[in-house]
Amino acid sequence: MLGLVMRQLFVDAFKKLYGEEPPAQNVSFQKTRPEFEGDVTIVVFPFVKIAKKAPDVIAKELGEEMVKESEYIAKYNVVKGFLNLLISDKYWIGFMQKTHLNEKFGRKEVAGKPVVVEYSSPNTNKPLHLGHIRNNLLGWSVSEILKANGENVVRVNLVNDRGIHICKSMIAWQKWGNGCTPESTGKKGDHLIGDFYVMFDKHFKEEVKNLLPANYDQLSDDDKEKAKVEAENASPLMQETREMLRKWEAGDKEVRELWEMMNNWVYEGFDVTYKRLGVSFDKIYYESQTYLLGKSTVMDGLKKGVLYQRDDNSVWCDLRDEGLDEKLLLRRDGTSVYMTQDLGTAQLRYDEFHPKKLIYVVGNEQNYHFDVLKRVLVRLGFEWGNDIEHLSYGMVELPSGKMKSREGTVVDADDLMDEMEATAKNVSEELGKAHGLSDEESAKLYHMIGLGALKYFILKVDPKKTMLFDPKESIDFNGNTGSFIQYTHARICSVLRKAAEANVAIGDKVDIDSIQPGEKSLLTNIYTWPSVLEQAAINRSPAMIANYIYDLCKAFNQFYQECSIMKEPDEKRREFRLQLAAMTARLLRNAGELLGMQMPERM
RNA sequence: GGUCUGGUAGCUCAGCUGGAUAGAGCAACAGCCUUCUAAGCUGUGGGUCUUGGGUUCGAAUCCCAACCGGAUCACCA
Numbered sequence: 224m225l226g227l228v229m230r231q232l233f234v235d236a237f238k239k240l241y242g243e244e245p246p247a248q249n250v251s252f253q254k255t256r257p258e259f260e261g262d263v264t265i266v267v268f269p270f271v272k273i274a275k276k277a278p279d280v281i282a283k284e285l286g287e288e289m290v291k292e293s294e295y296i297a298k299y300n301v302v303k304g305f306l307n308l309l310i311s312d313k314y315w316i317g318f319m320q321k322t323h324l325n326e327k328f329g330r331k332e333v334a335g336k337p338v339v340v341e342y343s344s345p346n347t348n349k350p351l352h353l354g355h356i357r358n359n360l361l362g363w364s365v366s367e368i369l370k371a372n373g374e375n376v377v378r379v380n381l382v383n384d385r386g387i388h389i390c391k392s393m394i395a396w397q398k399w400g401n402g403c404t405p406e407s408t409g410k411k412g413d414h415l416i417g418d419f420y421v422m423f424d425k426h427f428k429e430e431v432k433n434l435l436p437a438n439y440d441q442l443s444d445d446d447k448e449k450a451k452v453e454a455e456n457a458s459p460l461m462q463e464t465r466e467m468l469r470k471w472e473a474g475d476k477e478v479r480e481l482w483e484m485m486n487n488w489v490y491e492g493f494d495v496t497y498k499r500l501g502v503s504f505d506k507i508y509y510e511s512q513t514y515l516l517g518k519s520t521v522m523d524g525l526k527k528g529v530l531y532q533r534d535d536n537s538v539w540c541d542l543r544d545e546g547l548d549e550k551l552l553l554r555r556d557g558t559s560v561y562m563t564q565d566l567g568t569a570q571l572r573y574d575e576f577h578p579k580k581l582i583y584v585v586g587n588e589q590n591y592h593f594d595v596l597k598r599v600l601v602r603l604g605f606e607w608g609n610d611i612e613h614l615s616y617g618m619v620e621l622p623s624g625k626m627k628s629r630e631g632t633v634v635d636a637d638d639l640m641d642e643m644e645a646t647a648k649n650v651s652e653e654l655g656k657a658h659g660l661s662d663e664e665s666a667k668l669y670h671m672i673g674l675g676a677l678k679y680f681i682l683k684v685d686p687k688k689t690m691l692f693d694p695k696e697s698i699d700f701n702g703n704t705g706s707f708i709q710y711t712h713a714r715i716c717s718v719l720r721k722a723a724e725a726n727v728a729i730g731d732k733v734d735i736d737s738i739q740p741g742e743k744s745l746l747t748n749i750y751t752w753p754s755v756l757e758q759a760a761i762n763r764s765p766a767m768i769a770n771y772i773y774d775l776c777k778a779f780n781q782f783y784q785e786c787s788i789m790k791e792p793d794e795k796r797r798e799f800r801l802q803l804a805a806m807t808a809r810l811l812r813n814a815g816e817l818l819g820m821q822m823p824e825r826m
Numbered sequence: 827g828g829u830c831u832g833g834u835a836g837c838u839c840a841g842c843u844g845g846a847u848a849g850a851g852c853a854a855c856a857g858c859c860u861u862c863u864a865a866g867c868u869g870u871g872g873g874u875c876u877u878g879g880g881u882u883c884g885a886a887u888c889c890c891a892a893c894c895g896g897a898u899c900a901c902c903a
Contacts, residue, residue, distance in 0.1 A: 248843090251843085253845080266845055268883055304846090388902090564903090586897095587830090587831080588897055590829095590830065590831085591898050617896095617897095618896085654863095654864090672865095684839065685839085687831090688839090689897090690839090696837085696838065696851095699852075701865060702852060703839085703851040707865065713865095714863055720862095758842065770840060780867065781868095783867085784866075825863080
């Protein structure tokens, strides 16, 4: 809003003074640094050639002209080539009047073709861990951000429910499970299955070790590798597992029943975790229902001559002319690989929604995969392959290094949430903030705080970057944390409660004619929200939202410290400050929602 | 080795399409609760923005190279 008005004003002034339009790309506005007076700064260096005058002279002339022409510019000053403009209080008050009650400030109406966002995409052989948490939070949050920007978002999940890894858990359960169930063990289904997966791996390793040749240690690296592969193939456990997969694919009744039962345990477990994390989906795809679809497309491509077949019958796509490699699409035995399945699911999804964009929230280790996927689709004649966007996020590392399931260093999602909530409880009790709440209320509050801290901690870093998850730091509730955000909200609510108790009415009308410094930095902060939201959507970056609310909260806390609200003697100013506080709280809820964070009224 | 990606304070991170003296939090130290929630506020110290070139009025930001990390290049998913 301000940007456009200012731009026009500047262009007009410039034309009038120098008889020429300034090059549009050089006209940029930025926030004035706090050490100078003003709100908006224009850099005039790029215009010295056109104006043929010294930078400070140009700045002065432009400033003079702009102040004269607009009632919204109160004054200006020039420092070197920087023209600082002070926006009049009248403008800010007008903005405040217009927006302070708007719950949806900055949001746009949803319209247009759908945008499909896939995220989570779990395997059904183990419970969710920290890596999945980043994925889920990102997928959820980016969806919310896009929705807030008017996109018609459809959230989908693709469950990898079939394959050799599932069979491993099944074999282990058959052998050593003694018919146990989540009920009989009191374990969450996904954890129970995960345990059997680990159990399989342990026994399998043991077998392989015993099958290695006696002289294994003396072999060369190449031979070692060979011997290992041989041993793995010879392992009875592995053979049984492969046999089970074959039976599964053949539709063997017994295997399918076992598979269904165990997968359902997992889904029940996942549901609990998803619910607690606060994420959900509009549609869930199962790979077992879609994995065959890719095959026919590949066969079509083969017929059309876009793909080719080798002597061993395997099918490939040659992408070498695009700087990539050859990619296998069907194994020599005719079974499908990951890529084949993804070709199928992409088509299914496209046919169902005809979206303008298909966004996949998947870790950056699969960058190459998606690069290939898009190109193969386009080659097969699906132009919309170009509408696929891989929202590629960085890995989560621990202070000890990478998470490795085999070394037991994975951080389990359920455990982590338990811990966050428990810490929220401890801290609240230590600070003596928990009194007066029922058990149910306090449990809800600890959930809000614990999960809020976790979400903020993860979402505040740029999705593209590898992030370090330090448990000690994640559980700290001071400084740049989710708790700080929530605390600020609770503080505002507390003031508003006090006002209500004192029967101080807060009207709709903003009735004030000047703004004080402490008030202004808060207000100008709020003012930038719509552009932040827009940028966050363009960049698919919840981090931009998180950084924004942090600044907003800092601005509020400074205001709170500097300006007494309820003790303000001037009634109109007191009301204005209450309006400002209420507006901040609204915005915190509005923005917090985009990160999946709830805002407590007291804490 | 090919491709992609990153390197900012002791640690974790901001820094938008180039703009003023590079910012926060944590950690350290020093202040502020008879006053709206101290999970807060204020201040101090801490930097060759990995290095070297280039582009220009101006570079943490753009380009090239080197060094160091990470990912990927499976008839795994």
